[in-house]
Amino acid sequence: MEAIRDAIEWVAGEIGGFSATLLPYLLLGLAGLYLLWLVIGYLRVSQVGIEAEAAAQPILQLPRAPDGAVEAPRGVPYCPVDGLQYPPEARFCTRCESDLLLSCANCGATIRSADESCYRCGTRATTAAPADLSSSA
Ligand SMILES: [Zn+2]
Ligand SMILES: [Zn+2]
Numbered sequence: 001m002e003a004i005r006d007a008i009e010w011v012a013g014e015i016g017g018f019s020a021t022l023l024p025y026l027l028l029g030l031a032g033l034y035l036l037w038l039v040i041g042y043l044r045v046s047q048v049g050i051e052a053e054a055a056a057q058p059i060l061q062l063p064r065a066p067d068g069a070v071e072a073p074r075g076v077p078y079c080p081v082d083g084l085q086y087p088p089e090a091r092f093c094t095r096c097e098s099d100l101l102l103s104c105a106n107c108g109a110t111i112r113s114a115d116e117s118c119y120r121c122g123t124r125a126t127t128a129a130p131a132d133l134s135s136s137a
Contacts, residue, residue: 059094060085075105075128077113086113088127102126 072078077086077100079093091114100113105128107121
């Protein structure tokens with residue numbers, strides 16, 4: 001038992017001296033980690049800022065076919081007059097105040113964005129959730 005205690009004390013002393021020499025380096029390493037954490041935090045915040053900026057302007061100009069028809073993706077409300085694309089909860093065009101149209105996300109029938117369900121397939125999920133759009137793309 002004495003030998004074991006001696007060994008433990010010897011190891012503890014060795015570690016103590018070891019950590020005393022390493023302490024400045026440890027502090028430097030911790031400071032480096034802290035700086036890294038700050039940089040990562042800053043990058044994340046700046047990316048969130050960019051996303052929030054993009055979400056603040058959800059009304060997009062849609063491309064038009066040669067015959068003047070508006071080509072909107074399924075499940076996205078759009079104004080057929082102005083060719084503007086609106087977020088899923090939009091009901092009326094902010095420019096001309098007309099009802100927004102919508103291609104049913106399920107069957108593609110053209111319905112009004114304000115309609116609760118699709119007249120053709122009966123689904124109530126007429127707008128495509130943003131998550132669905134990203135997963136299908
Ligand atoms: Zn409009
Ligand atoms: Zn439908």
